[in-house]
Amino acid sequence: MSFELLHPEVQKVLRKAGFEIPTEPQRAAIEKILEGKNVLLLAPTGSGKTEAAMLPVMSMMIEESSEEISALYITPLRALNRDMFRRLRFWCDELGFSISVRHGDTPQSERRRQSERPPYILITTPETLQAILVNRKMREHLKNLRWVIVDEIHELATSKRGSQLSVALERLYEISGEFQRIGLSATVGNPEEVAKLLFGTEREGEIINAFYEKPFEFRVIFPETRKEDVEASEIAGTTPEIASAIRKMREIIEKSRSTLIFVNTRQTAELLGSRMKKLGINVAVHHGSLSRTARIEVEEAFRRGEINAMICTSSMELGIDIGFVDSVIQFSSPREVSRLIQRTGRSGHRYSEVSRGFIIALTPDEILESAVIARRALERKTENIRIHEKPLDVLANQIASLVNEYGEISLQRLLQILRRAYP
Incomplete structure (x- = not known):
């Protein structure tokens, strides 16, 4: 039913791409987004969350005629930005929308091109958004902004990056007026807190929990x-x-056929990778401290099947497309239920497939801890996330940035912006 609500041009591309039946998150979210509601969608990895958000947004875009940026797609990682660009470019090419990426790795020539000829959809990170807000030309291009999609928002909500983003969204409101807010999240114990971070203190929105009973197996x-x-x-x-x-x-x-090995620190990733290679195991290491080129090479090699296993940190927890994964190993206790669900969800990536996870306990204490975490994961008893309340360093940073943006700003207007942001 949900696909029938989309614009005929989008339906045509869906048929061309072989999409016939919407996933549960798509069924639950498409209608609400088309109605213009602010939405926080909770759904597992591999369930079509991105399409659940972007297909209705693109349907509405077809009716627009703006020459400026209409949609911002915000992700926590540069690697995820690149992956989203690759995934969304097909839809944009078919529907005639321009799309571009802007983050720390973006060449200066591409930044100039975006300033002169802004894309219809801009993919960015929270940090680059802060830089965009003090760029006069880019601010002008945001005046007709209609949609902001925040992917993997749970990853941002637990750190001060979430607080920075909350204020940035209110600063965007000052530039463009009201826009539709769509958040995509993994399961969390307290989604209401994440929703407040996204919607702010003065807006209504809807939380859609589309976590169907995806089968998991843990050992x-x-x-x-x-x-x-x-x-x-x-x-x-x-x-x-x-x-x-x-x-x-x-x-x-x-x-x-292919295995992800999750570790809890970058140092462990490097040490384990070195020792496994000495024993003749065909593995590669992936984490955020590697260069952009090195990360892309590892992702591509894994996708092509040139390596059997990838040792990774939280850099691979999120929805980066690396092809088929049929096993996930957690080296040492995952420490958190939500982390185990997110990581194991990378295997059997399609929403109907079983996700299999192996936890390698290193001490007797870890056996018990890991067993309890696995049991709670099967029962979907995830932890509440802790959002930083009133972080003063974020406040100081945002005040300085706002003064930089406006040159001069009244205390009353400053307070209005900050009070709309949560928390």
Whole structure:
């Protein structure tokens, strides 16, 4: 039913792309977005959240005739920006919309081009949005802004980046007037708080929880140390216990077509990658401290099947398209239920497929902790996220930025902007 509500031109492209039946999040969200409501959509990875937001937005765009930026698509990561550009470009090419990316890696020549000929849809990060707001030319191009989509908003809400974004949205309101706000999120225990961050203190909006019963399977493994692990530890320069964990991971990798190995720190990613390579395992490392070129090379190699496994941090928790993943390994306890769900959800990426996760416990304490987290994940008992309340450093930063933006601003107007932002 939901696809029938879309503009005929969008329906035509849907048929061309082979989309026939909407996913549960698409069924739940498309009508509400077409009605112009502010929406926070909670749905699992691989469920078509992006299309749930952008298909109705593009349907409404067809009726527009603006030469300026009509939609901002905000993501937490530059890598996710690039991925969204690749995914949305097909729809934009078919429907005749211009689309561009602007973030820290964007060349100066491309920035100038955007200033002179703004795209219809601009994909950016929260940090680059702050820079856009003090750029006179780009501010002019935002006067006809109609839609703001914030992807993976749960990732921003837990840090001061979320507080910065909340104020930035109110500063956008000062430039363009009211616009429709759409947030895309993984499951969280307190979605009302995330919604306030997105909608602000003076607007209504709707929370759509489209978390269907996606099947998950978890196994907690505490590998027994064998004689061969002692020998392997000498080759890899590690302990027999870590060598036994690597042996168990090798077994999982060899039974799978492609595997993601999640670790909790970048240092662990590098150390584990080095030791696995010494033992002849075809792996690569991916995290936010790598150069843009290195990250793209790893993503492409994984997508093409040139490497069997990728060791990664939270950089791969989000919806970056890296092709098929049939197994996820969590090295050491994930510490959080929501993190385990998000990471394991990268396997069996299609919403009807089983997501399989293996937790490699490194100590007896981790066995118990991991088992409890896995049980709570199966019961969908996720933690509440903590939003930073009234962070004074963000306040100081935003006051300085607002003065930079306007040159001079009255205290009354400054307070109005800040009070509309939550919290």
